[in-house]
Amino acid sequence: MKVLTLNVGSSSVKFQVIDTEKKRALLKGLVDAIGLDNSNISFSISGDKFSSFNIKTSVKNHREALKYALNIVLDSGFSKSEIKLVAHRVVHGGRFTTPCFINKRVIERIRKLSELAPLHNPNNLIGILEAKKFFPKAKHVAVFDTAFHQTMPDRAFIYGLPFEFYKKENIRRYGFHGISHKFVSEQAVKVLGRRNFKLITCHIGNGISVTAVQVKNGRPVSLDTSMGFTPLEGPIMGTRSGSLDPGILIHLLDKGYSKNKLNDLLNEESGLKGISGLSSDMRVLLENYSSNRRAKLAVDVLTYQLAKTIASYTVALNGFDVLLFTAGIGSGSWFIRSEICKKLSHFGVKLDARRNKKNSLIISSDKSKVKVLVLPTDEELEMALEAEKLFNSKS
Numbered sequence: 001m002k003v004l005t006l007n008v009g010s011s012s013v014k015f016q017v018i019d020t021e022k023k024r025a026l027l028k029g030l031v032d033a034i035g036l037d038n039s040n041i042s043f044s045i046s047g048d049k050f051s052s053f054n055i056k057t058s059v060k061n062h063r064e065a066l067k068y069a070l071n072i073v074l075d076s077g078f079s080k081s082e083i084k085l086v087a088h089r090v091v092h093g094g095r096f097t098t099p100c101f102i103n104k105r106v107i108e109r110i111r112k113l114s115e116l117a118p119l120h121n122p123n124n125l126i127g128i129l130e131a132k133k134f135f136p137k138a139k140h141v142a143v144f145d146t147a148f149h150q151t152m153p154d155r156a157f158i159y160g161l162p163f164e165f166y167k168k169e170n171i172r173r174y175g176f177h178g179i180s181h182k183f184v185s186e187q188a189v190k191v192l193g194r195r196n197f198k199l200i201t202c203h204i205g206n207g208i209s210v211t212a213v214q215v216k217n218g219r220p221v222s223l224d225t226s227m228g229f230t231p232l233e234g235p236i237m238g239t240r241s242g243s244l245d246p247g248i249l250i251h252l253l254d255k256g257y258s259k260n261k262l263n264d265l266l267n268e269e270s271g272l273k274g275i276s277g278l279s280s281d282m283r284v285l286l287e288n289y290s291s292n293r294r295a296k297l298a299v300d301v302l303t304y305q306l307a308k309t310i311a312s313y314t315v316a317l318n319g320f321d322v323l324l325f326t327a328g329i330g331s332g333s334w335f336i337r338s339e340i341c342k343k344l345s346h347f348g349v350k351l352d353a354r355r356n357k358k359n360s361l362i363i364s365s366d367k368s369k370v371k372v373l374v375l376p377t378d379e380e381l382e383m384a385l386e387a388e389k390l391f392n393s394k395s
Contacts, residue, residue, distance in 0.1 A: 008127035092117035093144025148178030175225035185220035204330035241270035307343035
């Protein structure tokens, strides 16, 4: 089956056409820097020959970006009758535990949840509504980034506020990157050939989250995760602050900071970018690691916080057998993995330096008590497979 996946972000639209039988993408595309003068549209088509295209233009808004993306799908030879399924990534699904077909009720639920994810859910909705116009006969499926974490016990998701804030305002830890954490956890089962183990997954890209996963009978279950009510919680990220003492926000409000200014500060100006004063790009920071004190500090804060978070999740799992790194930095930076694992040596974590520098599948030493894996994530493939599974169950 050919499944169109749409991942509509705060400033980008990612789209793919995936052959679920062969588990590969036939078309991959990205519309980036939406709303800026230097917008970019890139896409690649897989066929007898692999072809790539890159278009520099100005894309005013998400609706315009989606029209570009969906027209590229049609112009690349995929007919409307061929696309029977469209899988949409929805960042905040609240208490949705599984993917679901999109109807008016689901659209209203996603719209209501926009108050919990104002940078993401409104754009996810635009993607849904535009795609429904282009592919009116296709089944449209919402795949929620929060769903994987709905298995967390209440002790892991309840905050220390009066309980009515949870009951009346739905304030709790939801967790994000669930599609990614689920995908790599399932891949770990295949790689290790084991059906029962304690796993900690580290999604380290511009956004960063860590999840404690119990694998039982080959099925991964999330027990705790570092992102919370919003994607701000947890270790520092590219431009996000990560967890803070809430008193800091009260102090800044007293200093005259507005809600919008605080939002920009916490989401766009903090984390690696804020500490280093140089960049949110890990490649830039590592190039300057030895010569720039603040670049080194930013990297050191990140690896320390990640190691501390990983260590804390041994409580949720009562130990751990496997540590897994994924996403751009997690899969690509041997140095970051090395710095994190050095801080976990008391758990018996030991890397093989040669394997680590080669980004091998298994980078732990044969003497390590914990298996350490490096696996690329594929959120779009996971979305397509989840949508197909739902489609087949209702056929």
